[in-house]
Amino acid sequence: MSNSNRLRIAIQKSGRLSKDCQALLKQLGVKLNLREQRLIAHSTNMPIDVLRVRDDDIPGLVMDGVCDLGIVGENVLEEVQAERVRNEQFAEVTKLSKLDFGFCRLALAWPQELGQQEKAWFNGKRIATTYPEILKQYLKRENIDASVVMLTGSVEVAPRAGLADAICDLVSTGATLEANGLMQGDTILESNACLIQNAALTDQSKLALIDKLMPRLKGVKQAKE
Numbered sequence: 001m002s003n004s005n006r007l008r009i010a011i012q013k014s015g016r017l018s019k020d021c022q023a024l025l026k027q028l029g030v031k032l033n034l035r036e037q038r039l040i041a042h043s044t045n046m047p048i049d050v051l052r053v054r055d056d057d058i059p060g061l062v063m064d065g066v067c068d069l070g071i072v073g074e075n076v077l078e079e080v081q082a083e084r085v086r087n088e089q090f091a092e093v094t095k096l097s098k099l100d101f102g103f104c105r106l107a108l109a110w111p112q113e114l115g116q117q118e119k120a121w122f123n124g125k126r127i128a129t130t131y132p133e134i135l136k137q138y139l140k141r142e143n144i145d146a147s148v149v150m151l152t153g154s155v156e157v158a159p160r161a162g163l164a165d166a167i168c169d170l171v172s173t174g175a176t177l178e179a180n181g182l183m184q185g186d187t188i189l190e191s192n193a194c195l196i197q198n199a200a201l202t203d204q205s206k207l208a209l210i211d212k213l214m215p216r217l218k219g220v221k222q223a224k225e
């Protein structure tokens with residue numbers, strides 16, 4: 001559990017979600033001094049500390065109560081949850097809200113020259129991904145007997161490099177697949193950034209602060225619609 005009486009929020013330090021997270025905190029009225037390249041930024045007007053970490057660490061930090069809140073892509077949340085369930089670790093969080101940024105989909109793709117393929121084509125094939133747990137659940141659901149090759153980056157070059165026959169990767173515009181001669185197939189997961197809360201949070205002052213922030217969040221979301 002977080003032993004500080006300040007509300008701890010985990011956000012991505014640098015990457016696709018960082019700017020939107022910082023903008024959201026600002027819109028919620030949380031004043032931060034983010035200029036310093038430090039792990040923790042203290043709010044100057046609310047009892048809030050913002051932890052800036054890699055997105056992959058955010059679900060675990062919130063599940064373990066090191067942070068009270070976190071902003072993370074549903075893709076990362078689901079992957080970490082599935083991994084922790086498999087390792088018999090606590091994997092619950094309270095999802096407070098879907099946010100209106102970080103949209104993407106986790107989809108299958110394979111070399112364009114192979115043309116359209118049915119699901120059965122994947123039997124006996126190797127699929128490269130950064131999301132092995134989500135992919136394995138999909139393969140099980142669809143009764144596909146394929147092997148999963150875990151790569152933490154450059155997944156889109158795996159077929160060309162001979163590391164895999166197909167990939168399962170995040171897609172937003174589709175430009176990366178296109179540039180790598182890949183054709184998009186089934187979407188396995190649609191994802192947004194979301195705001196999560198530690199499921200065991202009982203500190204009344206922190207819960208009261210969250211209650212104060214939530215209507216503001218609703219207001220920010222409505223203003224954008």
Ligand code: PRT
Binds near residue numbers: 015
């Ligand atoms: O360093 P850290 O671990 O924190 O960051 P990261 O490199 O793991 O993540 P980052 O910053 O790339 O992405 C953070 C989150 O943004 C992801 O977990 C998703 O929830 C969300 N997101 C939204 C995306 C994309 N869109 C996206 N397009 N994450 C990655 N991509 C990549 C994708 O992997 C592929 O390489 O962009 C490429 C495809 O984009 P298009 O537009 O060419 O289709």
Ligand code: ZN
Binds near residue numbers: 054055056
């Ligand atoms: Zn990451």
